[in-house]
Every structure is written in C-alpha cells, then in structure tokens.
Amino acid sequence: MRVATPLCARAERATGIDMARPDDRTFVPVLNLRGGRSRGQPATGRLWVGLSRVRARVAGRIARARPTGSNERARLRSGKQEGVMKAAVRDRYGPPEIVRVEDVDMPVPAGDQALVRVEAASVNRADLDGLGPRPAFARLIIGIRAPRNHAVGIDVAGVVESIGPAVTRFKPGDRVFGDMFSFGAGAFAEYTCAPERAFQLIPDGMSFEDAATLPHSAILALQSLRLRKGRTIEPGSHVLIDGASGNVGPFAVQIAKAMGAEVTGVCRTEKVEFVRSLGADHVIDYTAVDYTRTGERYDWIVDTDSHHSLLAVRHALRPGGVYVTLGGTGLPILGALLLGPVISRAAGKPMGLLIWWRPFNAAPDDVGRLKDLIAAGKVRPVIDRRFPLSQIVEALRYVDDGKPKGKVLIITT
Ligand SMILES: NC(=O)c1ccc[n+]([C@@H]2O[C@H](COP(=O)([O-])OP(=O)(O)OC[C@H]3O[C@@H](n4cnc5c(N)ncnc54)[C@H](OP(=O)(O)O)[C@@H]3O)[C@@H](O)[C@H]2O)c1
The missing domain is CATH 3.40.50.720 (NAD(P)-binding Rossmann-like Domain)
Known part of the structure; x- marks a missing residue:
C-alpha cells in the first residue's frame, strides 16, 4: 500500500483523471485527524488517503452535475439534453451550510451510462468529509481553491430513466441502486448519471428507501x-x-x-x-x-x-x-x-x-450476500429521518452533529 497524496496529484496531472473519482478498484481509507470526536465543529483534518489503480478509460465518461452558471458549462453542454433538474451543489469548501439546491443541466446518458431518476438517497460520513474537505490537503486532489466536482451525495436508489447506446444490463423502468463514490457523486439530485456498472437491480420487495441505505x-x-x-x-x-x-x-x-x-x-x-x-x-x-x-x-x-x-x-x-x-x-x-x-x-x-475495501460496484458477491441477508430478515436497514432535497443542509447538519439513530434519507420525489 502506498500513502501517496503527491503521487495521486502527479498521476492526476499525468493522466488527466480526477483521483477524487477513483475507479472500482480503489481503496480510500479515511483517517480522521481530529484531536477527539468533534461532530459539528471544524475538524482539524480528516486524512483521506486515496490509492487508485488508475484506469484511463474512466476519464471523461462521467457526466457530473454543475451549476448552470459554471465555467465548464460550455464544455459539458455537448453531453446534456435540454432541460434542467434540481440538484444539491457546492462550489466551495466548508460545512454543510455551503450546499445549496439549484437548477443544473440534466445529464444525458452516453455510451454505457444510465440516467437514473432518484427516488431516495442516503447520507454518509464520506459526504461530509468531501465537503470540508477533510483533510484540508485533499484539495491537492479534488481542487486547490474550490472543488472541481460540484455534485454531492453517493448512496442512491431510483428508476432507470434512459440509457446510452452501449448499455446492456438495464432498460428504462428498472429499479436500481448504487454507490456514486467512484462515479463523481451526484446522488442528492432529481436525476443522476453513471456507467451502468455503478448500479445493481433492487431486489423485488425492497423499497427504494431501504435500498438507498445500503450501498456505501x-x-x-x-x-x-x-x-x-x-x-x-x-x-x-x-x-x-x-x-x-x-x-x-x-x-x-x-x-x-x-x-x-x-x-x-x-x-x-x-x-x-x-x-x-x-x-x-x-x-x-x-x-x-x-x-x-x-x-x-x-x-x-x-x-x-x-x-x-x-x-x-x-x-x-x-x-x-x-x-x-x-x-x-x-x-x-x-x-x-x-x-x-x-x-x-x-x-x-x-x-x-481496512485496505481491502471494494466499493459496491466492484463487490458483486458482497452485494448478493447483503441481498440474501436482508431477504432472510437478518439485516434490517434502520431509517432515522427523511429530509426533502430542499432541506439538504439540515440533513447534512443533522448527520454531522451525530444525532441520527439510523440512516438519514434525502427524498427527491
Ligand atoms: N477504510 C476504508 O476503505 C474506508 C472506505 C470508505 C469509508 N471509510 C470510512 O469509514 C468510516 C465509516 O464510519 P461511519 O460512516 O459509520 O461514521 P459515523 O456514521 O460518523 O459513525 C461514527 C461512529 O463513531 C462513534 N464515536 C464517535 N465518537 C466516539 C468516541 N469518542 N469513542 C467511541 N466511538 C465514538 C459514533 O458513536 P455515537 O454516534 O454514538 O457518538 C458512531 O457510532 C468513515 O470514516 C468513512 O469515511 C473507510
């Protein structure tokens, strides 16, 4: 294992790949450099050590939500369809209060991508770490002065709305869930778009809400x-x-x-x-x-x-x-x-x-085992509260303060 933030930055420069969006064989242990548990207070730093086996094919394949006024709008316009959607975005670093909901361009699925209409998303500690960022030096990877990726949210469950021409596993109408950690985030939105390998079918009988608690x-x-x-x-x-x-x-x-x-x-x-x-x-x-x-x-x-x-x-x-x-x-x-x-x-x-983490998209056996445990009634997702997308800041603040007894959901419909 290499602890290599400079390495990540170098690799990012050399490859043009955003190391904050590692591919499926990435491990990202998180080291919290706070002097003690300090929920809701400014963290002194959470050391993100990203070790990525970079795959060049990842580059440029992920449509990410951007505020419509973003500088990169023109570059992304070719991958967007007419129309907008509501999405949680941030364009600077800071506490949950920097997140806002606004109209962003709706992504259009290209190649092997699926566009998913989000029914439910859940909040994870990783969402909060990404906002800080924790640690501060994660800026070397995800943007020095401001985050390059404005999208927020990783755990998602929803319905396939449309698919790119190379998609083979899904069709519009399929119920899917996934962890967008490796795919540019964007779960806290009305729609999210990622390569089809980001998603799995939700088992029959499992609700969108339960499915959204699971991936990360x-x-x-x-x-x-x-x-x-x-x-x-x-x-x-x-x-x-x-x-x-x-x-x-x-x-x-x-x-x-x-x-x-x-x-x-x-x-x-x-x-x-x-x-x-x-x-x-x-x-x-x-x-x-x-x-x-x-x-x-x-x-x-x-x-x-x-x-x-x-x-x-x-x-x-x-x-x-x-x-x-x-x-x-x-x-x-x-x-x-x-x-x-x-x-x-x-x-x-x-x-x-733990250095053997395989995210949801890279761990189909584990996803299958999880489905079995839930079907057998041995594992039961526990939901503490639901917040509408419009209250994303309150939801993130609630989790950051350590209040939930169970998962916190963002409901977009
Ligand atoms: N290694 C990897 O590959 C990898 C990959 C992905 C993510 N991660 C990281 O794994 C972690 C997952 O944690 P999580 O999402 O479950 O975090 P979390 O929701 O923030 O939960 C933290 C837990 O720590 C407890 N805690 C807080 N202060 C404590 C203290 N002083 N003594 C003992 N326990 C204390 C909390 O208890 P109370 O709420 O009761 O206070 C809570 O149960 C995150 O940091 C995530 O970034 C690691």
Whole structure:
C-alpha cells in the first residue's frame, strides 16, 4: 500500500483523471485527524488517503452535475439534453451550510451510462468529509481553491430513466441502486448519471428507501468482518463493534449477529437502547467505559472511528484476535497505518486499517450476500429521518452533529 497524496496529484496531472473519482478498484481509507470526536465543529483534518489503480478509460465518461452558471458549462453542454433538474451543489469548501439546491443541466446518458431518476438517497460520513474537505490537503486532489466536482451525495436508489447506446444490463423502468463514490457523486439530485456498472437491480420487495441505505455503509460493514485473504468470524466469536451507532456500525452489528457471533456494541449514552435494538448482546457507553480497560477479550474488533492506540486495543483481543479500523482520529489511525504490520506480527494478531475495501460496484458477491441477508430478515436497514432535497443542509447538519439513530434519507420525489 502506498500513502501517496503527491503521487495521486502527479498521476492526476499525468493522466488527466480526477483521483477524487477513483475507479472500482480503489481503496480510500479515511483517517480522521481530529484531536477527539468533534461532530459539528471544524475538524482539524480528516486524512483521506486515496490509492487508485488508475484506469484511463474512466476519464471523461462521467457526466457530473454543475451549476448552470459554471465555467465548464460550455464544455459539458455537448453531453446534456435540454432541460434542467434540481440538484444539491457546492462550489466551495466548508460545512454543510455551503450546499445549496439549484437548477443544473440534466445529464444525458452516453455510451454505457444510465440516467437514473432518484427516488431516495442516503447520507454518509464520506459526504461530509468531501465537503470540508477533510483533510484540508485533499484539495491537492479534488481542487486547490474550490472543488472541481460540484455534485454531492453517493448512496442512491431510483428508476432507470434512459440509457446510452452501449448499455446492456438495464432498460428504462428498472429499479436500481448504487454507490456514486467512484462515479463523481451526484446522488442528492432529481436525476443522476453513471456507467451502468455503478448500479445493481433492487431486489423485488425492497423499497427504494431501504435500498438507498445500503450501498456505501452496508458493504463496508460486510467487508470489515473479514480479512483480505478471506479469514472471517465464526459462530460463537466474540465481536466488538466500536462505533456501533453511526452509518456502518448498525449494519456491522446485525451482520455479525447473523454470522452467529456474540456482539458488543460501543456508542454514546443516548444511543445505547438503539444499539441494543439492533440485536447487540452487550452495549458499552463510551462516555462512561473504555472497552480496552474492562478486562474483556474479543476475537474480532471493528472500529468505525478509531479513538484508541493499537497498543491499547491489543489488550482487548484474544490470542489470534483481529482488529480492523475503518477510519478515526489522528494518532491511533496513523499508528494503525504505519505500525499495524509490525504490531500485528509481534502480537500474532492481525491489526490495522481496512485496505481491502471494494466499493459496491466492484463487490458483486458482497452485494448478493447483503441481498440474501436482508431477504432472510437478518439485516434490517434502520431509517432515522427523511429530509426533502430542499432541506439538504439540515440533513447534512443533522448527520454531522451525530444525532441520527439510523440512516438519514434525502427524498427527491
Ligand atoms: N477504510 C476504508 O476503505 C474506508 C472506505 C470508505 C469509508 N471509510 C470510512 O469509514 C468510516 C465509516 O464510519 P461511519 O460512516 O459509520 O461514521 P459515523 O456514521 O460518523 O459513525 C461514527 C461512529 O463513531 C462513534 N464515536 C464517535 N465518537 C466516539 C468516541 N469518542 N469513542 C467511541 N466511538 C465514538 C459514533 O458513536 P455515537 O454516534 O454514538 O457518538 C458512531 O457510532 C468513515 O470514516 C468513512 O469515511 C473507510
């Protein structure tokens, strides 16, 4: 793995590819350099480390929403049809309040692209990180003075409105969902456009709202419960989900339960009952108890927002236990990144940052497994609140402040 922001910038210059829109084999661990949890406050930085296996064929294939007054309007006009749509856009960096809803050109699907009429979208931590940006140096990749891509939103569910001539998997009217993280975002809009490989059919019986909760967070949850080489938890394993109450955690709790584990969730006081309602056998309130100091030992720990050093977490693992962190605060996550391999070897316990993430579009097996778990009633998307697109700022602020107990939806119809 290479931590290579300069490398990304160089590659971007050399290839003309926007590294903020990596292709499907990208891993983008997120390191939160905040000195502590600071929801709703200016972050000191969230270190986005993007490692992209760049594919030149990605370049120029994604139609992105731009304010109609954008400087690049003329360049994009050839790919747009008459008409406009409502979309959340931002043209500078900052807190959720910089986002606004306005009329933008409606994209026209070209080549292998599908235009999807958005029925529901959901908010993820990644949406908020992109606004900041967190960390600040992500500007080197996504635009120094202002973001090059004005579109916002990654998790989407909707109906195929029209297709490009090379589309083979979908037809107008199909119900689809997807994660636009790798495709220029744009889920918080009336329509969104991406290559057909961004999308999968929504299973019969699944609502648009439930489908919109899944692509980013549920896939990440599934992958956090196995190692790159396939090792995973077993029935009876003792699993701890630190950060059980955010976007990823509730899925991780339910998936671990479905795999037969005894699950402990960690969250703030106000969310203890929520995490219990997800099926957690035990819940720890992190404001009162540090799980690394209780004397309990776990076979597998998933950390969605790392606040402990590897040395502290090591003592909470059983022999051969696994610690997987997805993102988190500065020193712990830097330690996981840099010292993880060393400590793992010395302790005989695999510990470190999840670097085997495959986004929704690159993980069809995981999507299939997720569909099965939901069909079997073993995983249940939990929706906290719905906001109309016109209240996108309120929705983003609500999530950034850490208030939701479940996913927050943006409803566009
Ligand atoms: N590694 C990768 O490849 C990869 C790929 C994509 C995304 N990511 C990253 O993975 C992360 C996913 O997290 P998410 O979306 O679930 O984030 P989230 O919704 O912000 O949830 C964060 C969780 O951390 C908990 N938390 C906050 N402060 C805490 C503290 N002091 N001690 C213990 N827990 C605390 C929160 O609990 P309360 O709400 O109860 O306070 C919440 O459960 C994001 O950072 C995302 O960017 C990683």
